Amino acid sequence: MKIDPRTVGAQVRMRTPSLTPLEARVVDTMTGRADLDLTTSLREVAEEAGVSDAMIVKIAKKLGFNGYRDFREALVEYRQSDVASLHAEISPEDSAADIVRKVFNTAVQALEETMSILDMEAFERAAALLHRARNRDFYGLGGSAQIARDVAHKFLRIGLRANVQDDAHMMLMSASLLGPEDVVVAFSHSGATSAVLEATRLARANGARTIALTNYSNAPLAEIADVTLCSTAQGSPLLGENAAARIAQLNIMDAIFVAVAQRDFPTAEARLAKTMRSIGGKRDK
Known part of the structure; x- marks a missing residue:
């Protein structure tokens, strides 16, 4: 059964505390890649994180995915979802309207993902x-x-x-x-x-x-x-x-x-x- 893209962010966040500091850093490296897409190779991610290919696969499985490809596909789909786009960091330059929008959207995202x-x-x-x-x-x-x-x-x-x-x-x-x-x-x-x-x-x-x-x-x-x-x-x-x-x-x-x-x-x-x-x-x- 195909995974609901709305659940991916929640699945990663909920299981990250069970990872070692190194594993958590690797996840941050992967999720922080703005250019991640379906062509991003396992070797490329492993080299950037400074770990072995096997470590990436192990982490993906600890997060509940079948392996690297499954994790990569799920993460790409999640980023393309309306839910993922709701979150935006607050910056010193934000106007009052920006702050209200970002705070409200963060709450909406939490509700959508929790329901999912x-x-x-x-x-x-x-x-x-x-x-x-x-x-x-x-x-x-x-x-x-x-x-x-x-x-x-x-x-x-x-x-x-x-x-x-x-x-x-x-x-x-x-x-x-x-x-x-x-x-x-x-x-x-x-x-x-x-x-x-x-x-x-x-x-x-x-x-x-x-x-x-x-x-x-x-x-x-x-x-x-x-x-x-x-x-x-x-x-x-x-x-x-x-x-x-x-x-x-x-x-x-x-x-x-x-x-x-x-x-x-x-x-x-x-x-x-x-x-x-x-x-x-x-x-x-």
């Missing part, structure tokens, strides 16, 4: 687990905690309570009390945040089901979770990749919220009306 790689089976499993859970504990630090708070707020609107823990000690205490009927959603862009990892391991050891939301499919957090949902975003020296990735993760969780509500729509609708009435008088006229 989203594992629908994992998505459905996550929705099912959250719907039937007794307790829903959300773990995250910094920006990840903000995503957790956003989705916890949405769940409360339809009568599903969720606990947000953004402190290492609170996460561990929470995890120590969970059991087989409970679910943890662990938010970590890198998938390697030690406090989140430790608490998620403890929750799973106590029988709780675990869902990871991360930017890297082979991150430590993804390896210990029952279900993994991946976002993806292209890095930028000024914005970083976290900003765009947060937008993608918020959208994943918005979709999860809708999927959970849909499982008992009449009840969700009734509870939504009830919670909205409770704050109706508090809104500014």
